[in-house]
Amino acid sequence: MIRHLRFLIVITLLIMLGACGKKDSPKPAGQTDTPQLPASELNVWAPKHIRLRGFEDAVFKEFKDKYNCTVKLRIFEDIPSLLDTLQIEGKSSHVDVVMGLDNAFTWLDSSRSLFAPIEGFSRFNLSRDLIPDAQKRLVPYGYANLCLVYNTEVFAKAPESFGELQDARYFRQLGICSAQHNGEGRGTLFWTRALFGDSGYEMLWKSIRKNIRDVYSSYDEAVSALQAGKVGMIIGYNSTAYWLQETQQLQTSYNHSLFKEGSWQYSESAAIPIAATHPLMAENFINYLLDTQAQTMVIYKLGLFPANSKTPLPFDFARIPISSFVVNTRLSENLVEENLPEWFQFWEDITNPSVIFYD
Secondary structure: OHHHHHHHHHHHHHHHHHHHHOOOOOOOOOOOOOOOOOOEEEEEEEEOHHHHOOHHHHHHHHHHHHHOEEEEEEEEOOHHHHHHHHHHHHHHHOOOEEEEEEOOOOOOHHHHOOEOOOOOOOOOOEOOOOOOOOOOOOEEEEEEEEEEEEEOOOOOOOOOOHHHHOOHHHOOOEEEEOOOOOHHHHHHHHHHHHHHHHHHHHHHHHHHHHHEEEEEOOHHHHHHHHHOOOOOEEEEEOOHHHHHHHHOOOOOOEEEEOOOOOEOEEEEEEEOEOOOOOHHHHHHHHHHHOOHHHHHHHHHHHOOEEOEOOOOOOHHHHOOOOOOOEOHHHOOHHHHHHHHHHHHHHHHHHOOOOOOOOO
8 A cells, every 4th residue: 555655656746847847839830929020022113003092902911911021112103203213223123023014104115125024924814805915024914995984964975986075065174194194194195096197196186185174194183083073074994984883882973985986905014123133922923913802902992904804893894895996906116116206295285275286
């Protein structure tokens, strides 16, 4: 009995000593005493609408969490200032991804050559309506057709062609975007030049000139002017009226008119600069932009059609007609490169009321 008691005492003491010396059990994965440091970083450049429309807040945080990556976003006033800075800074820019690259501002190879081809990129899930970049330097994440967006309380029936837009009943009711500062404006310039040629293009704008109320440095300013009643119509996306209805439920007095002559396809892309510091993370980000969850935010935040054709569309967006006739391919790169300064000068003159034209 005594031996048995001693044995129990010894065993108990050994257990107690083992418990005192036992180390803390390892923490579950992802839990540490100090915050986990990001494994990498990504430097993104974008025009200001990426932040102003809420796309940054809606998309960037999830990417950060998914890839344990810090994202530094540098905002520019517009695409011209962004591209100028990229050319000047070159390798010292340390930028990995550029967003907001519209197809009008990247029409020339001098702009596209700033970016590296993405060899692993596949068009498999992209909409068939999108016009691809054959060099795979630009990856589109959203697009729309340019058209006339109008207030139905001002005009029960909108013009259905550029010919009708010249009518005096629309005197000082039209808002357009600046061809020097944003892709919507430059796309409008390219659209009309592709449709009517040099002489027809100039005659058209001389006839429309009396109906132009104002020229806006950004598309957001043009939409705000339409909402405030400063203009009755603007040249913009065929998705804008429905985007306003979807995101601002009270905005139901807007519609769009796709012109009979054809349309211009506006698209926004992301690209990786040649000297990107983190090219692999940059590819991860671009692939993430084409994921259906991020593509949904392209609809709700940017007001564009998603590039990924598998993205579910809201009811209003699903009913929007897409122009089956776009004129982008009518403009060759050589034609644009040779004539762009002259086109800009004409555009500047036509939007300046103090300039007088003589026939």
